[in-house]
Amino acid sequence: MTPTTPSIAAPDSPLRRTLGERRIGLVAWRLLVLQAAHPAVAAGMSRYSTYRGHPWRRIEHTMDSGRRLFFSTPEDRQREIARLERTHRRIRGTDDAGRPYSAEDPEVRAWVMVTLYEAMTAMGELSGDPLKPAARDALYTEFKAVCDALGIPEEALPATAADVPAYVDRTVREVLECGEVARHLLFDMLREAPAPRRLGRLRPAWPLLRVIVAAVLTNLTVADLPPAWHGRFGMPRTRTAAALSWTLHRGARQIMTRLPDHLRYRSHGAEDGRTAGRPSAAARLPKPRTADSRPERLAAFFRQVLDQTGDGRVDSADLQAMVHNVCWQLELPVEREDRLYAAFETWWKQLCAAMDADGDGSVECTEFVSAMLAGIDGDPGYLERGLAPAMRALFRAADTDASGHLCADEYRTLFGGSRVHPAELNDGFRQLDRDGDGRISEEEFTAAFTDYFTARTDTVAGAALLGRP
16 A cells, blocks of 8 residues: 555544544553653653653644544555655654663654554443444554555554554563653643643733642543553552543543544544534545645744744844854854845844834834835845845854855754754754754755745645744
């Protein structure tokens, strides 16, 4: 089966219906803990993931990746697979115990994917409505087709659905480790997490809410983990936790299965015969992303890079502060500093002339975004007269050894700061470093800025300039 086979996760497939159920959220944390307990996954998360500094963004990214893999068109799915391949080939190293790890290891990739399938079946078992053998076989057949599209060799996966429980039990007993990353997910992450962006007016109550949410989720997750976990890691399934699990899972099933499909399933849920009169499944599934993603990206650039003072406005002092910080850290000689300041002053004059609508000598985020879009769309040479010379000067300033390339440390010097997580910068660097040689050329650097400002979708490498979009 080829990666673009259109039968993978068809609109009415068991795979899409199961993943689309809102109840899947009850086993999501369990899934993350099982994945993070694999030593190679834990090492990769510790080194490369932003889950500690930006937990909600990391979860959103994971969900978005899943949407593209399981609920998008074959073309979008293939783009996401290519993106994952670019990312995974750079996640490698040696863990604290001296063991090498790689995100490209077929056994590791198989475990990560099998935990997803196992979570789907666990959702039914924990709610008292386990899948029948024939339904499990159908679900696993579709699941293996997605694994094939991801390039996971068949021999790395359990042969049949009936073999999955023994595979999971054996992996838990012989491979998994309840190390620092897994324990942090279980016991500490939610207690430390900042308020979710969507909490709205409840944000002031988050310090109290997160204590309650963390206690419930920890007890639920420990109760729901496989029996082998309880024995190996000394985490018994207490009566209180078991009662909580029984109540939540069975209560959710009783409620959700009585709701109409548009409430039971997320917007990408599949259709069945009980939803006559509602839009077809194909109409309700997410369409390929055609919306212009530049406004969001430009706003992120304004907040994370240009607005050095964090007051929501940019003026010449912000650009000078940005240049000053670069010059200070790189200890540039005067003549190179002058060239850098001059290039950014030219860019500021272009920005100010086009964006400072009220003439107060500063630019707000909305002015920046709208004027940049107007300039880019109306004039093919717009970036070449302002942004491009400044970025070339920035590159040459950071290229302290005049090698014609930037290493990861030089890249972080340019874009780092308290409002940009280092792991996100690492991700952006890896995306731009297309040949994986650990450095970025001037051409790659300037092309990335052009892509960042001009690409209408997030599929190009330049969209990850400041980390994953």
